[in-house]
Each structure stands twice: as C-alpha cells, then as structure tokens.
Amino acid sequence: MCCYQCNDLMNATTFYTIAKALTLHVAEARRKQWCLPARLPPAHSGARLEITGMVPYWMDPSQPASKVVRNDISIQEMVVLTGPNTAGKSTIMRSVCAVSLLGNCGLLVPAVAASVPFQDSYFLRAGVCFVCLMCC
DSSP states (O other), X not given: OOHHHHHHHHHHHHHHHXXXXXHHHHHHHHHTTOBOOEEESOGGGTOOEEEEXXXXXXXXXXXXXXXXXXXXXXXXXXXXXXXXXXXXXXXHHHHHHHHHHHHHTTOOBSSSEEEEEOOSOOOOOOOOOOOOOOOO
16 A cells, blocks of 8 residues: 555544544534534633533533533633532533633533633643552
C-alpha cells in the first residue's frame, strides 16, 4: 500500500470518528433538551457568561424521578465560590466550565439558554485526593 493511500485511510478514519462523536453528542443533547448558546466576543471586552437553567451534564433532567436542580449563573470576572462540604461547589464549577467549553466549541450545552463569551484557555481544578496510610 502506498504512503498516500495510508494517509487517505487515516484521514477518512479521523473524519468518521469526529462525525460519529458529533452525531452522538447532538442526539444525546437533544434528548436531554440542551440548547445552542449565543457566542459573544472575548470576555475581556465586557461580555458576560450568562446561563439560564443549567444542569450538570452527567444528569438527565428528563427522567421522571430526577431531582435535578437547575441553576442560573451570570459571570463577568473572577468568582470566589465558597460553602460547606457537599454543598455543590464542585458541581457548579464543573457545570459552568462544561457550558463554556462546549459553547466555545460550537456544541449544545446543558442549559435552557446561554450566552458564552470566547475563551482562549480554561483552568479548573476540582478533584478529591485521598491518601491511604498503612502501617506495615
């Protein structure tokens, strides 16, 4: 097989994988009733991240027994998020980051409505680390 045929095969495989992922994203987002956000200029121009009816992306509000709480958020600059343990701070951070990232990629977001300013970078640290010490 010639080198150019291998490149064509790799390009076709890559295109198929991206198309399949996009198709699955749209199908799942429509099922969960996500929206296509309005794209705004960069955040440093005064644009605000406005999210109405945001839900965590891993939860399905269409389930009858679902106890999903929808949140409305408006952010223009840095935010300090505080609260007691298990109050939902990490859930809010992950959800806002997912809405902004998906919106900047031109994809559907887990909200009723959203306006997403352009972002050129993201930083989110929301992790739990447990250290297990064992005596031998």
